[in-house]
Amino acid sequence: MAQRAVSRRLGKINWMFFRLRAVKAALYSRKIGGNLLTNRWKNERRCVAMSNNQIINGVNVTQLVSTIELIKEKPEIADFKFRATNKWVGGTHNRANVKDFYGAGAQDDSRATMTFEIDEPPVLLGENHGANPVEYLLVGLSGCLTTSMIAHAAARGIQIRAVESRLEGDLDLHGFLGLSESAPVGYKEIRVSFKIDADLSPEEKQELIEMAKKYSPVFNTVAKPVPVKVSLAKE
């Protein structure tokens, strides 16, 4: 389905679900007093009053809900393919490009090309032309956990003021250098520590973290085994 058709469907569905959620919000706040759910729905009714598009944490929740309903009707819309290309420059320096992807039933080539320099520091034979590959992995992981937390909090009407995280991963070079058959070649462990500024108790913030992990594509790509098929292009 072309993305313009998707947008028109979203427009039609928007109003219908906006009204449904406003009704749900009113009902919930009367039934359940003084807990997270009530706060969540009170916030939502305030946002609902402001515009047709419900924006929480900068996320268009109206569009999110509409997308979910569209996917329930047409599951194939949820199939996405993300891409990158890479060209070796010299030594440990190579360069990756990201531009096109496939999703919501259509190819998308609308974005300008995003270019990333990849290298190693001198202690690992490089010249610091860019961050190294395992650091790029941490960049992706940090972004994914954050977006997953923000989007799912928004869908539940949870307002967040600020989020920061620090990540660290342990790597034993015995694996990369082929010096040990038992040392893991990849990260041994990655630790992520979040600071969340929101009117939530520590337990409620911990729930946000669990939600971030559960729904983060990069977290799940790292924490679980994912098949990676590497082959020679046909000449």
Add this chain to the structure above:
Amino acid sequence: MAQRAVSRRLGKINWMFFRLRAVKAALYSRKIGGNLLTNRWKNERRCVAMSNNQIINGVNVTQLVSTIELIKEKPEIADFKFRATNKWVGGTHNRANVKDFYGAGAQDDSRATMTFEIDEPPVLLGENHGANPVEYLLVGLSGCLTTSMIAHAAARGIQIRAVESRLEGDLDLHGFLGLSESAPVGYKEIRVSFKIDADLSPEEKQELIEMAKKYSPVFNTVAKPVPVKVSLAKE
């Protein structure tokens, strides 16, 4: 061990191992005629003749060999910790920084801060402020497989003229959106296709690919499960 001490040790060991490899190269080319190993060592003797530092594919193989010998003496030098920090900007936009790391027995804060904008395209609620997290993962994977191939080829004296790769990963949003308990939340599969320009047969190029996979930290981090611990910072 301070990194300056490591560099002085590398200097002393360089000459010794440079001579050892030159001797090995001469012996191999007489014993084994006309196969990859001979070509490999012939190339190496030509490089050996040129300078004290043996550079193949832009990789300082002399430094690589020295590093390996140092690690055999002091295994803890191989323990590295890579880091990133992330700050949410708004909506699906957040920003990651990479600067310091730990390795070879010391903290390293020498690099300028590298900043990465992370966002989603509009169809996924974003505004294209940067590549999205799962694309950053492909960037890291592309760089790691390339560097792993180049470095291990260099260590074996295999000259490569050019390397390019194309990557594609399949993502089903049912997982991210919480619409299905059975859909994987992470990538379902990632495919990498390499073009290698070198005086090698297709079988020899396939060996390079197997070597890249075996020794790539990001490949192994994705293909195998890696523990990721996410917690709330102490306030």
